[in-house]
Amino acid sequence: DAGVIQSPRHEVTEMGQEVTLRCKPISGHDYLFWYRQTMMRGLELLIYFNNNVPIDDSGMPEDRFSAKMPNASFSTLKIQPSEPRDSAVYFCASSATQGVYGYTFGSGTRLTVV
Amino acid sequence: QQQVKQSPQSLIVQKGGIPIINCAYENTAFDYFPWYQQFPGKGPALLIAIRPDVSEKKEGRFTISFNKSAKQFSLHIMDSQPGDSATYFCAASITGYKLSFGAGTTVTVRA
Numbered sequence: 001d002a003g004v005i006q007s008p009r010h011e012v013t014e015m016g017q018e019v020t021l022r023c024k025p026i027s028g029h030d031y032l033f034w035y036r037q038t039m040m041r042g043l044e045l046l047i048y049f050n051n052n053v054p055i056d057d058s059g060m061p062e063d064r065f066s067a068k069m070p071n072a073s074f075s076t077l078k079i080q081p082s083e084p085r086d087s088a089v090y091f092c093a094s095s096a097t098q099g100v101y102g103y104t105f106g107s108g109t110r111l112t113v114v
Numbered sequence: 115q116q117q118v119k120q121s122p123q124s125l126i127v128q129k130g131g132i133p134i135i136n137c138a139y140e141n142t143a144f145d146y147f148p149w150y151q152q153f154p155g156k157g158p159a160l161l162i163a164i165r166p167d168v169s170e171k172k173e174g175r176f177t178i179s180f181n182k183s184a185k186q187f188s189l190h191i192m193d194s195q196p197g198d199s200a201t202y203f204c205a206a207s208i209t210g211y212k213l214s215f216g217a218g219t220t221v222t223v224r225a
Contacts (some may be wrong), residue, residue, distance in 0.1 A: 004157075033212070043158070043203065043215045056212065091157050092188075103213065105157030 003093040004106035021109045024073055026096030034067055035091040057112050070088045081091050082113045117141055118206050120216030127194055127223050135189045135219045137204035144206040149189050152201045194223045
């Protein structure tokens with residue numbers, strides 16, 4: 001298995017633009033997590049899904065952020081409109097049944113909003 | 115609020131030294147305590163994990179010590195090598211629920 005695949009690896013965009021981050025979880029994993037990592041705040045859980053259904057989105061910073069999981073093999077995190085303070089590394093992780101055991105993280109998307 | 119407090123923020127040791135990273139928690143319902151290792155440009159990777167019914171767990175040169183009464187746990191890296199230089203995160207969860215991560219410790223092992 002290729003692991004959790006995220007795209008793009010790097011994204012530079014201008015303030016106000018829409019940004020879409022993509023994630024392909026490990027096949028057979030039924031939990032998917034979106035994290036944001038910054039120096040100031042560390043690893044923050046934004047949202048997680050179980051069997052494609054959003055379970056907890058309390059970490060989503062504001063309405064500009066939205067996430068979807070249309071099927072078991074694909075998820076997106078969208079920021080519209082983007083702001084400079086959204087600059088961070090965004091990680092997707094997946095896990096098998098039970099949820100919390102052995103999260104596998106992707107390599108992340110480094111987002112820079114100028 | 116941060117449910118898992120991790121210290122120190124960073125540390126530097128010489129090759130062969132034993133870096134020690136400490137974590138403390140408040141929620142006594144936590145029953146799973148993993149450690150993750152992150153190299154620059156990569157996502158965190160599960161390193162080792164422990165449950166509160168054991169006081170110590172070893173995997174290779176990595177050892178977790180767990181003190182249930184003090185609500186603390188720590189990671190020791192025995193005979194540390196430059197390749198161990200990374201950021202380490204402790205975490206905790208209640209079975210079936212999401213992980214709470216510590217703030218991370220950047221470990222530098224000098225040759």
